[in-house]
Amino acid sequence: MSTSIEQSLHGISIYLIGMMGVGKTTIGKLLAHQLNYRFFDTDVLIERVTQQSIPEIFAESGEDNFRELEHQVLQEISVETKSVIATGGGIVERQINWSYLQQGLIIWLDVEVEVLKQRLAEDQNRPLADKLELLLQKRSSLYAQADLRLKIAANQTPEAIVEQILELIPTVIKSESEFSHS
Numbered sequence: 042m043s044t045s046i047e048q049s050l051h052g053i054s055i056y057l058i059g060m061m062g063v064g065k066t067t068i069g070k071l072l073a074h075q076l077n078y079r080f081f082d083t084d085v086l087i088e089r090v091t092q093q094s095i096p097e098i099f100a101e102s103g104e105d106n107f108r109e110l111e112h113q114v115l116q117e118i119s120v121e122t123k124s125v126i127a128t129g130g131g132i133v134e135r136q137i138n139w140s141y142l143q144q145g146l147i148i149w150l151d152v153e154v155e156v157l158k159q160r161l162a163e164d165q166n167r168p169l170a171d172k173l174e175l176l177l178q179k180r181s182s183l184y185a186q187a188d189l190r191l192k193i194a195a196n197q198t199p200e201a202i203v204e205q206i207l208e209l210i211p212t213v214i215k216s217e218s219e220f221s222h223s
């Protein structure tokens with residue numbers, strides 16, 4: 042279905058960034074399927090490496106340790122081509138991470154904070170979920186460095202979002218010289 046988009050991507054990976062709960066994991070899986078890409082999720086990789094859940098990592102070794110693990114996982118995954126990578130909401134906070142993200146096409150999924158609050162109200166797996174406004178304030182200018190910003194309506198389905206991404210990808214394909222090579 043998306044053969045021409047696949048061709049125009051030249052195997053370049055796609056990084057989904059944005060606040061917790063915007064749908065990076067949900068949309069990433071669907072998008073990867075449509076593109077015949079593999080799917081990775083930095084949060085899942087961290088849990089696999091540590092054999093701990095994210096709340097356990099935060100509680101037992103702190104956010105700084107989590108950010109270090111996140112950085113290491115990103116560095117390792119950045120060698121992969123033809124992949125959609127759902128990142129953790131805070132991956133943008135470390136400047137060094139941008140040199141890896143910029144090896145791919147970076148898409149910012151942006152959803153109103155009120156919608157995020159509703160989605161995450163019952164969620165016990167996101168240690169920073171009670172600080173959404175503060176985090177968004179801190180991160181907006183960082184997320185804005187993405188190649189593409191997708192403003193998602195409250196009632197937009199994951200499938201419709203993927204369709205929109207597929208339509209927009211050709212408008213933001215970078216030329217070879219624009220990718221950072223670390």
Ligand SMILES: Nc1ncnc2c1ncn2[C@@H]1O[C@H](COP(=O)(O)OP(=O)(O)OP(=O)(O)O)[C@@H](O)[C@H]1O
Nearest residue numbers: 060061062063064065066067129130160197198199
């Ligand atoms: N477009 C959507 N419409 C309705 N619900 C959605 C949509 N996208 C995601 N969700 C729901 O919102 C919740 C959070 O989605 P998801 O886990 O994909 O977010 P995330 O961006 O990966 O979050 P995190 O950064 O914490 O990993 C899930 O329960 C998911 O089913």
Ligand SMILES: O=C(O)C1=C[C@@H](O)[C@@H](O)[C@H](O)C1
Nearest residue numbers: 061084129130131167168169
């Ligand atoms: O926004 C954040 O800082 C986070 C988002 C999640 O994806 C996880 O990476 C973790 O819960 C922290």
Ligand SMILES: [Mg+2]
Nearest residue numbers: 065066084127
């Ligand atoms: Mg996720």
